[in-house]
Amino acid sequence: MSDKRNGSSTDVETPAQPARLTASSPAPERVTSEAPPAAPGAMEYDYTNFYFGAGEDAFALLAPFDDWWREVKPAGYYLYELPLHSAPSTTVDVEDTKTHEVRSGLVNFASYNYLGLSYRPEVKEAIKSAVDQYGGGASGSPILSGTTEIHRRLSEEIADFKQKEAALIFPTGYSANVGTIAGLMRSGDLVVADQYAHASIVDGMILSKATSRFFRHNKVEDLDRKLSGFEGKKLVIIEGVYSMDGDTPPLADIVEVCRKHGARLMIDEAHSAFVYGANGRGIVEDQGMEDEVDIHLGTFSKSLGGQGGYIAGTHQLVNYLRGFSRSRFFSCALSPAVVAGLRAALKLARNEPELRTRLWDNVSTMQGLLADGGVPIGDSTSQVIPIMVRDDARIFQIGEEIFREGVFINPVKYPAVGKHKSRVRMSISAAHTKEELEKGADAIIRVLRRYGICQ
Numbered sequence: 001m002s003d004k005r006n007g008s009s010t011d012v013e014t015p016a017q018p019a020r021l022t023a024s025s026p027a028p029e030r031v032t033s034e035a036p037p038a039a040p041g042a043m044e045y046d047y048t049n050f051y052f053g054a055g056e057d058a059f060a061l062l063a064p065f066d067d068w069w070r071e072v073k074p075a076g077y078y079l080y081e082l083p084l085h086s087a088p089s090t091t092v093d094v095e096d097t098k099t100h101e102v103r104s105g106l107v108n109f110a111s112y113n114y115l116g117l118s119y120r121p122e123v124k125e126a127i128k129s130a131v132d133q134y135g136g137g138a139s140g141s142p143i144l145s146g147t148t149e150i151h152r153r154l155s156e157e158i159a160d161f162k163q164k165e166a167a168l169i170f171p172t173g174y175s176a177n178v179g180t181i182a183g184l185m186r187s188g189d190l191v192v193a194d195q196y197a198h199a200s201i202v203d204g205m206i207l208s209k210a211t212s213r214f215f216r217h218n219k220v221e222d223l224d225r226k227l228s229g230f231e232g233k234k235l236v237i238i239e240g241v242y243s244m245d246g247d248t249p250p251l252a253d254i255v256e257v258c259r260k261h262g263a264r265l266m267i268d269e270a271h272s273a274f275v276y277g278a279n280g281r282g283i284v285e286d287q288g289m290e291d292e293v294d295i296h297l298g299t300f301s302k303s304l305g306g307q308g309g310y311i312a313g314t315h316q317l318v319n320y321l322r323g324f325s326r327s328r329f330f331s332c333a334l335s336p337a338v339v340a341g342l343r344a345a346l347k348l349a350r351n352e353p354e355l356r357t358r359l360w361d362n363v364s365t366m367q368g369l370l371a372d373g374g375v376p377i378g379d380s381t382s383q384v385i386p387i388m389v390r391d392d393a394r395i396f397q398i399g400e401e402i403f404r405e406g407v408f409i410n411p412v413k414y415p416a417v418g419k420h421k422s423r424v425r426m427s428i429s430a431a432h433t434k435e436e437l438e439k440g441a442d443a444i445i446r447v448l449r450r451y452g453i454c455q
């Protein structure tokens with residue numbers, strides 16, 4: 001890697017006024033960047049190489065990381081944090097930070113807006129009138145001055161929707177996991193999570209100081225082993241739909257093992273709440289296990305198209321965590337404007353079951369298109385579809401070509417997923433039209449064929 005610590009490439013990354021292109025504009029012959037190409041080997045490094053380093057200065061890793069980042073950003077990592085110039089709809093306008101253009105009308109498979117609710121007129125109107133009444137932020141912790149009447153109503157509405165005694169609202173899904181796990185479990189207890197559990201679950205486990213174990217993904221026998229022989233409080237954590245793989249857990253078998261060991265069970269339904277089950281109550285409804293799970297957690301940032309997180313359960317659970325979830329207690333409450341948008345979105349998700357019908361139709365259409373093209377999608381059965389490229393060295397190249405073919409989709413590589421498990425992760429929405437699904441699938445298959453990933 002070169003040593004150009006004081007290079008001026010940051011100027012290059014923030015153009016004053018990007019030019020507008022449409023998805024049908026011809027792709028540039030060759031994408032140029034004012035930064036030199038990455039040195040051989042630079043792309044073989046990843047974030048984990050900059051985690052530990054020698055030296056006594058707490059800033060010792062900053063300069064080497066910066067050097068590496070300047071080289072690999074134009075070589076592919078620039079695909080992270082591309083700014084959108086539009087709502088996360090089924091097509092989006094995205095700023096290409098490499099060519100400094102805004103590419104308009106890209107088919108969007110990168111947003112979690114599974115029901116297309118974030119930009120619905122009812123949601124936008126609710127947000128606007130909440131701004132008129134409450135202004136911008138909540139200006140206080142929920143426990144002190146940050147709770148408004150509509151915060152209270154949202155938690156009641158979530159409890160009612162989930163058919164639980166009570167619910168507690170958090171500023172994000174991330175803080176819901178961290179606050180719940182660390183709020184409940186202590187040093188000397190045991191937390192066992194699926195090995196593919198989200199980072200917020202892992203961070204909650206670390207913060208709790210409980211003994212942490214991970215069982216092999218969806219392998220109930222391994223969960224049984226990991227729970228065996230432990231005397232004391234035990235919590236098992238799984239997800240409803242795994243966020244990088246799009247598969248679901250064998251809930252009934254997991255419940256049985258938890259019962260055998262006297263372990264409580266928590267499920268993170270970030271990607272399954274509001275979309276799974278006849279009424280949208282999640283994978284627990286879909287698999288008929290709503291009363292068998294102790295803690296139901298979800299986010300508002302995916303299907304409801306807003307922001308925030310919740311847990312639902314008994315009055316006692318919610319009352320305890322109200323006092324002991326530090327990530328909620330010591331953090332500002334959600335903006336009332338966000339809360340108003342969430343209430344409107346929840347109403348739509350409840351009143352329009354046809355949104356779920358449309359979503360599952362779209363998922364099945366996309367699964368068919370990808371299967372016809374011979375595209376590997378792992379074990380996905382949901383609206384989260386990983387296209388398994390498994391080529392760590394070329395994943396960004398492939399992601400870049402798909403982007404230039406008019407599709408917005410995120411390449412994912414180690415450490416976000418395991419080594420040699422690189423993928424582009426596709427999210428399907430109820431709002432996608434058949435034409436958008438076909439156009440997007442065609443573009444992806446065209447690129448994958450060039451790389452021999454499908455025939």
Ligand SMILES: Cc1ncc(COP(=O)(O)O)c(C=O)c1O
Nearest residue numbers: 172173174198200243270299301
């Ligand atoms: C399974 C899971 N849990 C929690 C979160 C965090 O949610 P949020 O983005 O709302 O903080 C995510 C986010 O992607 C997730 O996938």
